[in-house]
Amino acid sequence: MSEKYVIIHANGIAMDKADTRFTALAVENGRIVTVGDKTAVAPLIDAGWSVLDLKGATVLPGFMDTHQHLGLTGQVLNGVDFLAATSIAEVYQRLGKAAAGKKDEEWVLGYTFNELSLKVPSMPLKEEIDAICTDLPVMLVHSSWHLCALNSKALDILNLPPDLPGLDLGKDGLPTGLVRDPGALTHVFPKISAFTPEDVKLASFKAACHAAQKEGITTLHCLEGGEYGPDDTKMIAENRNALPQHIVLWNQVMDIEETKSLGLPRIGGCICADGAIDAYTAALFEPYCNQPDNCGTLNFTQEEMDAFIMDAHKEGLQVAIHCETDAAIEQVLSALEKALAAHPRADHRHRIEHCEIPTEGQLDRMAKAGIIASMQPAFLPYLIDMDDYEKIFGGDRLRWLHPYRTMLDKGIVVCGGSDCPVTPHSPLTGIQAAVLHPNEDERISVLEAIRMFTADAAFSNFEEAERGSIEEGKYADLAVLAQDPTKVAPEAIRDIKIIKTIVEGKPVDDARDGPTSPHACDKERTKSKIQALETIS
Secondary structure, eight states, rough: OOEEEEEEEEEEEESTTTTTTEEEEEEEETTTEEEEEEHHHHHHHTTTTTEEETOOEEEEEEEEEEEOOOOHHHHHHHEEEEEEEHHHHHHHHHHHHOOOOOOOOHHHHHHHEEEGGGSSSSOOHHHHHHHSSSSSSSSEEEEEEEEEOOOHHHHHHHHHHTTTTEEETTTTTTEEEEEEEEEEIIIIIIHHHSSSOHHHHHHHHHHHHHHHHHEEEEEEEEEEEEGGGGTTHHHHTTTTSSSSSSSEEOOSSHHHHHHTTOOSSSEEEESSSSOOTTTTTOOSSSTTTTTTOOOHHHHHSSHHHHHHHHHHHHHTOOEEEEEEEEEHHHHHHHHHHHHHSSSTTTOOOEEEEEEEEHHHHHHHHHHTTOEEEEEEOOOHHHHHHHHHHHHHHHHHHHHTTOOHHHHHTOOOOEEEEEETTTSSSSSHHHHHHTTTTTGGGGGOOHHHHHHTTTTHHTTHHHHHHHSSOOOTTTOOOOOOOEOOEEEEGGHHHEEEEEEEEETTTTTEEEEEEEESSSSSSOHHHHHHHHHHHHHHH
């Protein structure tokens, strides 16, 4: 397509403040120059501009995924994906098949394993994996990325300290093969990343980008570095122009000088104040109902978090911290409040990532302080079983699970992401999940959910003047859909076909016929789980 062209016969939803609808627009050199109807673009057509007739297809701003991990997603593409596994026998069979194709000392890597998705839930121990593969190291990563299972060969290679926090020990005092936070983050995942050659990594980054494009995504917030991949931030920064999307890069370290040396105005992402709910390491004020001696894990002292956030804020950086539940949210929110009181900055746009179970009082404080909630609504259909969560948290706490309606009503800006590879790149799945929240009181409208992945996503990174809505002067980042998400039944939103993705005026992908993210996800299984959530609500 030429550098200047006209789009006609569109069902356009601009997602601007005026809620503009349009049927035509014009693009020149990657920017939108006209938004309106066919009359507005007629002079350009007469002047010989190319014409793209969408024949009634819906045009939205290109989707943004504000919380995903390009490095980890690339790893998943090079491993075995167990998102759709329904039995432990299937897991072992597929691990054995993968091992058969490996060379000596190559790792057999499995990802997105969730025992709660199995007909008989269980986490594999080292002896069980050894029975499948003894000669090669095997690592099976939990879907939360806060827990993994290793075989004996992998344990030998990693040589983990016997007193490593998070290393499960059996009655014999020996490792069971299970490692959870914080040991999984500090001693396992960094070493696995280091084993991957640079050219393989870069190829996997590109493959992950292309998979995201098929979902209508034009901007990826890449939360990289730290324990998950120490060198990934620098590698992505150096190869940003070789990647096919607009990249917003976050450095997941507490090293402020390193971050500034990379030219980044932001720091954080999955700097993990706590762990994960599925690993029982998300930090709570009160114990897990089914583990009365466990309140989860805070990975930093209050003094450490206060000092880091104060220093980063003073340096003018935007800060984002992983906090799943109320005790971690409290630690980080308190630190942010102290930094803002000491060094007021009206437009900081600091973010709390995940923010899955806050208290109402914390939401009031977030609104007052201008803290953005970076959320992943696809967790609801992919990771959360309300019956299980009722047993884990009790009804009072579960009331505040992913409180989208309350957040928006209190004036909190909420941006949307997938946490890929924890859940697939699929903004439409996230939009549907927010609209069909299992708690009816926390459901939001389709347009509000779309804003999470467009206009409010752009705001979350100071890019609202350039992206996030379809307006004159902004980049022509567009997602073309076969149907209008505001007109179909809510339960059909995630299945809308992506016809075309356009990044800065350039069409990059056509015709997504089904899920094309790194996960070979089972759509029927996901549908049935969403329907179950609706029944619970």
